[in-house]
Amino acid sequence: MDAKQMRKNKWQTTIFLILIIIITYLSSFITKFHLIESIATIPAAFSWIFSNLLITPESLEKLPQILEKLGETIFMSIAATTLAAVVSLFLAIMGSKTTKVNQTFSVIARFIASFSRNIPVVAWSLILLISFGQNSVTGFLALFVATVGFLTRAFIESVDEANQSSVEALTATGATYFHMISKAVIPQSLPQMLSWILFMIETNIRSATLVGILTGTGIGYMFDLYYKNMNYNLVALITFTIIIAVIAIELVSNKIRRVII
Known part of the structure; x- marks a missing residue:
């Protein structure tokens, strides 16, 4: 240079x-944000946290209900992710340069993935809330639609990275399109796809808490309820259980990823 x-x-x-x-x-x-003043409030903020967000014996009595709602949130996240993975696999096969049937299907698949991915899950929650109201279906669909967009993009990249020699060898032997997909493409891409699915399960469990606040379901609804009632002891317990659950799931997910990749 x-x-x-x-x-x-x-x-x-x-x-x-x-x-x-x-x-x-x-x-x-424009936002009237003052960095120095914000930094100066940090000690007072931590003082309030340590003074109010305390887990008491009375709050522990609600632990079974909290765990029930937390389980509901986790299972909803897993269900939304696994169903989205099935749809995303189909869209990825249609959208990938390696396995596309024709250019029209490829463009449609990529457009669906781009459209659903570029709208945040919170925005999807608000959009679906108008149609379905405050219920678990709204939360499930919001996670599902956002996950389809992300996983389709990730799956397309995984399929595109598959070894072309295996595809060409099967094609040369006269194998059908479905044999080429099932015998060459998916076996090579599956470990990476499973890793992305596990990643999205972790992400959706975190997102489901916020979605629950908007849709009135799961652990997010319970957090919002007690926070508005200024029951900070229960808010602390709910926050603690969410943190423990997320860390535990991440550790398990990382262990599984190390095995399959």
Whole structure:
């Protein structure tokens, strides 16, 4: 790289940083955000947390109900993810360059994945809430639609990375399209796909808590209920159980991923 190109890159980097600083300042001014004042409130915030978010013997009496709602949230996340994985596998096969039937199906599959992926799960919850109301179906569908978008994109990449020689060998022997998919593509892509499914289960369990607040279901609804009633002892217990559940599921998921990959 010559000196002229280096100076050009340096100026571009400098201009970019200046723009970022200006945008940050304008955003802080418009939202009336003051960094120094925010930092100064941190000690008081931690003091409030340690003073109010305490797990008491009285709050532990509600633990069975909390665990029941937490289980409901976890199972809903798993169900939404596994069903979405089946749909995503079909869309990925249609959308992949390796296995596509024709260009039209490929474009449609990729459009569905892009559309559902680019709308956040919270936005899907609000959209579906209008049609289905506050119930578990709304939460399930919000997680399902968002997961389809993410998994389809991930599955397409996994299928595209499959070894082409196996596909070509089966095609040369006169194997049908379905034999080529079942014998060459899916066996090679399956470990990576299972890893993505496990990742989405973890993600959806976290998202389901927020979705539950909006749809009035699961552990999210219980958290919102006690928070609005200012029962911070139960809020602390609910938060603690969610953290423990997420960490446990992540550890199990990581162990499974190490085995299958």
